[in-house]
Amino acid sequence: MAESKPKRTVYHVTPDEEGDAAQRWQVQRKEGRREVREPHRTQQEAIVAARQQAKQHKPAQVVVHGTDGRIRTEYTYGDDPRDIPG
Template sequence: MPERAKFYVISNDGKWIIQHLSKNIGTYKTQTEAMDDARKMAKRQHDEGHKAQVLVQGKDKQFRTEWTYGDDPTETLG
């Protein structure tokens, strides 16, 4: 099964960075700008036939999934 493309939106010294494949691919003044571009990048991956996901770093430094393109990876608990 192909790996899901993951785009991380990370806070760094008052700026926001998008990381993909452990590389910084964009720096932004606001979280909103970074999330908008990360969504566009993930959507483009999905349009090309790949699964993709945008994860955003919270104030607690933990990542939360904000957008998933393709099958949702969340397992159903039962």
């Protein structure tokens, strides 16, 4: 019987359009059916926080979005749980 790999947690760093003016960026992740949002003042602060969390909860991935919503970069920590390459 094949051993199942743990599901990768994905942290998205995105602009926070719903937060107050002082909190312009957020780290988003899903926990089951619930979405968790963590506000930050700058994109760099959000990236640092997301990467720290991802390193503690491997396998994980950080996806950094720009102000236009496009993906700027990604960081992956731990084994990739997918069975397909890429």
